[in-house]
Amino acid sequence: MVSVAHSELPVAVIGAGPIGLAAAAELAGREQRVVVFEQGDRPAAAVRSWGHVRLFSPWSELTSPAAIALLERTGWTAPNRKRYPTGSDWIEGYLAPLADALGDRVRLNSRVVGVARLDRDLLVDSGREEQPFVLHIEAPDGSVERVPARAVIDASGTLDRPNPLGSEGYPVAGERVHADRIHYGMPNPDVAGNPCAGKAVAVVGSGASALTSLIALTSDAVYSPGSRVVWVLRRGVVGNSYGGGDLDELPARGALGTRVRKAVEAGRIEIVTGFRTVAVDSAGAGRVALVASDGRRVDELDQIVCVTGFRPELSFLSEVRLDLDQRLQAPSKLAPEIDPNWHSCGSVQPHGHDVLAQPETGLYLAGMKSYGRAPSFLAMTGFEQVRSIAAALAGDLESANRVQLSLPDTGVCGGAGLFDGAEGGGGCCAPAPSGPQPISLGLSPATR
CATH class of the missing domain: 3.50.50.60 (FAD/NAD(P)-binding domain)
Structure with missing residues (x-):
């Protein structure tokens, strides 16, 4: 050959x-x-x-x-x-x-x-x-x-290759059956006839993609008096899920969490924490529900946005x-x-x-x-x-x-945080005797 x-x-x-x-x-x-x-x-x-x-x-x-x-x-x-x-x-x-x-x-x-x-x-x-x-x-x-x-x-x-809804790494019961109600990735608020406009939508995830999705769903183009947006987090507290805000060395990235926090304060986003999905159930009238391992439910959802990595x-x-x-x-x-x-x-x-x-x-x-x-x-x-x-x-x-790279700090300490409860300390941001140490590597970033 x-x-x-x-x-x-x-x-x-x-x-x-x-x-x-x-x-x-x-x-x-x-x-x-x-x-x-x-x-x-x-x-x-x-x-x-x-x-x-x-x-x-x-x-x-x-x-x-x-x-x-x-x-x-x-x-x-x-x-x-x-x-x-x-x-x-x-x-x-x-x-x-x-x-x-x-x-x-x-x-x-x-x-x-x-x-x-x-x-x-x-x-x-x-x-x-x-x-x-x-x-x-x-x-x-x-x-x-x-x-x-x-x-x-x-x-x-x-x-x-998006991760599924389940916190154990596998698709949960009903995830494939109700695939028409689940969107993997960030929704587009500008699509004509947007399926999320005026609907009840749950966003499952905690990273930048989740924040971007929440902003899209609570924008004036999509959000209306009939809308309901639920942010479903596996971790026990919101903590650093909002990101680094003003401490983020990428201002546009830091602004994501700030905008989401304001939407939460304005009542446009409900937050459910410590929720580990084990099933997607039918909720009648064409709607679905998320079911957690502890028996809790997020009911009467029109759409689920899965941004779990x-x-x-x-x-x-x-x-x-x-x-x-x-x-x-x-x-x-x-x-x-x-x-x-x-x-x-x-x-x-x-x-x-x-x-x-x-x-x-x-x-x-x-x-x-x-x-x-x-x-x-x-x-x-x-x-x-x-x-x-x-x-x-x-x-x-x-x-x-001769590799060189300079990465911007996210402004978030403690890594991914603890499995439950308060956010973890230490990690990559643990204080050093001489204070913060800049990394001199020669490049930079995009979005996820």
């Missing part, structure tokens, strides 16, 4: 999202062969799913230097660096032009269903390291093509060797730095190719995929990840090892 020298094969990038396209730009800038496989019919399919959402990072933090260099050769005009784009703006002003600039390096309608070593499954040791990778690519008609590659960067993200898709990597943290499903060397039980304050250390590399030499996880189930990934983190990986693949280890 492989008729060219191993070294002449392209680097395969999985996913034509912000980080996958940045990886391709980095490799192209170093004159490395690269091919990007995107399962959608357009680039940045995941971003399109939340195109109505405004990011809490400005344009200056949403473009990679290598991508800018490539785009500028096409006559591209950079957006105002200080403005905050929506997801759709990000696509139209940067991601789609970047995919166009990469040209036939980007293959659409190409779903990666398997990654392996040539003629080797997971079990075989003999000659493994000398063999190229083979990606199994499924077309929309179901046909499968085998494509060789010298290295693989998996930047496929996690947004197409995401998890990586690992099935297509079942025949390559991975070293992932058991809990986060992130690279083992990175996991301690991003564990949400302890870290939520911009405390991630600089990391690049060596942290993201897998035991299968030449395979890297990058972008949201590298964070596994951790919720705190920021776009500029991914830009630096793929810069380092591309440098390593080009043989420039000096540049690859």
Whole structure:
């Protein structure tokens, strides 16, 4: 199957999202062969799913230097660096032009269903390291093509794998039966005939996506005298679910919690805490109810918005060797730095190719995929990840090892908080004898 020298094969990038396209730009800038496989019919399919959402990072933090260099050769005009784009703006002003600039390096309608070593499954040791990778690519008609590659960067993200309603990690009873009443992700308040307008809606989750959803549902465009919005939290108190407010070094991110707090004070949002869903029941008249493990119910709901986080898709990597943290499903060397039980304050250390590399030499996880189930990934983190990986693949280890990243503090201490009751202390914000220690890593963020 492989008729060219191993070294002449392209680097395969999985996913034509912000980080996958940045990886391709980095490799192209170093004159490395690269091919990007995107399962959608357009680039940045995941971003399109939340195109109505405004990011809490400005344009200056949403473009990679290598991508800018490539785009500028096409006559591209950079957006105002200080403005905050929506997801759709990000696509139209940067991601789609970047995919166009990469040209036939980007293959659409190409779903990666398997990654392996040539003629080797997971079990075989003999000659493994000398063999190229083979990606199994499924077309929309179901046909499968085998494509060789010298290295693989998996930047496929996690947004197409939302966590279910259940706090035990599995769908709860009735979750599939009532799927037409459950929306996974952030609702769009601008959709004509909005199914949430004037309705009873429960938002299940506690992160930035939950806050954004609550703001959308209580906006004047959607909220009316007949509306009811219930914020359902698994934790025992609201605590730092409002975020860092004025202490957040990303003002737009801090403003999310402030706006939600005001909506709560205005009576537009009910809060239910310590609620761990075990079932979605029919409540009559086409409505549903959430049922908790302690027997409590949130009744007469028209819609449920589930924003409980995401998890990586690992099935297509079942025949390559991975070293992932058991809990986060992130690279083992990175996991301690991003564990949400302890870290939520911009405390991630600089990391690049060596942290993201897998035991299968030449395979890297990058972008949201590298964070596994951790919720705190920021776009500029991914830009630096793929810069380092591309440098390593080009043989420039000096540049690859010189990782720099500067992450903004969230203004929230105590990590994810305790399982029940008061918020935890310590964690990444525990006071040090010399006071707060700035982290000097060279990048920044996007939204979740």
